Amino acid sequence: MEDDTARGSASTDDPRTSPGDDDTDDHTSAQGLATRGTQSPSGGERDPASVGVPSPSSIPDRSRASSGTVYLVGAGPGDPDLLTVRARWLIETADVIFHDALVRETLLESLPATAEIVDVGKRVEYKTPQSEINDLLVERASAGDAVVRLKGGDPFVFGRGGEEAQHLTDHGVPFQIVPGVSSVLAAPGVAGVPLTHRDVASRFTVITGHETPEKDESALDWDAISAAVESGGTLVILMGVRTLERNVTALRTHGVCGEKPVALVQKATWDDQQVVRGTLETIVDRVESEGVEPPATAVVGDVAAIRDEIEAELTPFEPA
DSSP, X not given: OOOGGGSSEEEESOTTOOOOOOOOSOOOOSOSOOEESSSOTTSSOOOGGGGTOOOGGGSOGGGSOOTTOEEEEEOBTSOGGGSOHHHHHHHHTOSEEEEOTTXXXXXXXXXXXXXXXXXXXXXXXXXXXXXXXXXXXXHHHHTTOOEEEEESBOTTSSSSHHHHHHHHHHTTOOEEEEOOOOHHHHHHHHHTOOSOBXXXXXXXXXXXXXXXXXXXXXXXXXXXXXXHHHTTOEEEEETOSTTXXXXXXXHHHTTOOTTOEEEEEESTTSTTOEXXXXXXXXXXXXXXXXXXXXXEEEEESGGGGHHHHHGGGOOOOOOO
């Protein structure tokens, strides 16, 4: 089933704007809800020093998770080092943490033993219904727990954070939004692909790959998107591995040149991060030959070729 939040695109002319992530079902992992209390998912105790976990006594009162409140927290692209300070403080003082499928194993292993950890991810083999997640948030906050809803990337960009905020409001549950580093920015960034460049691109557009070009009543205007890319704009496609060929065909059909540069970043900031370069004409075959798997972020536009110029001196991101 397609993510209802994925009906459209986000476009910005300001490179300082920071969109986020798609908490959809393009992943594989353990089935169903998994709860952990004192051990890491791998069965061992966490090493706080290895992930920069603060001492509880060092956390300011204003940054501690409060009883009866839900915190919609962006976890960033997956690496624990890219959590915001506020996110880490709230995680350390939460009673229960509900995390999605985009949260990396290393980050899960850094979660506190004092909190109950609940997996509510949406995956190929099992998708936790959004209605169930909504009800769990209300139930636990109403019972007096300090609740962290940990989402890959940013909670308000293709992350259903807006839906959860509405549900919490309808039930009178106080909540707070904690922005995260989105893969919209992180994936191109660690790959050496600037979304904007004074000599190349002054705007970028973000869409989800989960909305197929053939979808009835699509909210995506492929004429406008293609015109923007062909005229020098940048297009970022989140979670687009499985629909890559259809999206490429849509761009070509609507007038984008086959030589337009493309970069595809698999699992940005994860241990198995991979970057594949090509053009609209070659990228589908390149992705298949390199065995790229989701989650991945595609960048279409002239900025993708800048990676080729700077790659020789670009130090690879070293995951925690």
